[in-house]
Amino acid sequence: xxxxxxxxxxxxxxxxxxxxxxxxxxxxxxxxxxxxxxxxxxxxxxxxxxxxxxxxxxxxxxxxxxxxxxxxxxxxxxxxxxxxxxxxxxxxxxxxxxxxxxxxxxxxxxxxxxxxxxxxxxxxxxxxxxxxxxxxxxxxxxxxxxxxxxxxxxxxxxx
Numbered sequence: 637x638x639x640x641x642x643x644x645x646x647x648x649x650x651x652x653x654x655x656x657x658x659x660x661x662x663x664x665x666x667x668x669x670x671x672x673x674x675x676x677x678x679x680x681x682x683x684x685x686x687x688x689x690x691x692x693x694x695x696x697x698x699x700x701x702x703x704x705x706x707x708x709x710x711x712x713x714x715x716x717x718x719x720x721x722x723x724x725x726x727x728x729x730x731x732x733x734x735x736x737x738x739x740x741x742x743x744x745x746x747x748x749x750x751x752x753x754x755x756x757x758x759x760x761x762x763x764x765x766x767x768x769x770x771x772x773x774x775x776x777x778x779x780x781x782x783x784x785x786x787x788x789x790x791x792x793x794x795x
Contacts, residue, residue: 659710743776
């Protein structure tokens with residue numbers, strides 16, 4: 637259902653950047669960010685009707701190589717509320733677990749109630765609030781998910 641991106645083809649990169657800018661504006665990833673993540677991290681996409689409708693990026697934590705940091709996740713505005721984001725998250729967790737990743741960490745704006753609720757529903761726990769993480773007034777919740785717990789909880793759904 638999801639695909640691991642392995643090549644930075646121009647048309648693909650254009651679509652991924654469009655999704656990022658649509659979701660995050662100036663904070664969205666561009667080619668300069670995405671290409672290293674494709675080559676040295678993990679970037680997964682999901683399609684709806686053959687169109688790329690979402691993407692998620694991960695990188696490893698150098699201090700704890702069995703921890704992946706979720707750089708970001710974005711879905712096409714026209715596809716939101718259809719479960720594509722949840723599917724992308726869950727399927728990417730399964731793939732990372734198969735690669736011996738034990739834990740996923742992410743940051744999220746505490747005011748993004750929809751995202752925080754989704755992450756909590758998937759099993760993430762808030763471990764810290766970092767004030768001014770991305771500049772003055774740009775606070776972030778740090779959330780963590782143990783993949784073994786996620787897999788145990790979702791065994792029937794994911795097999």
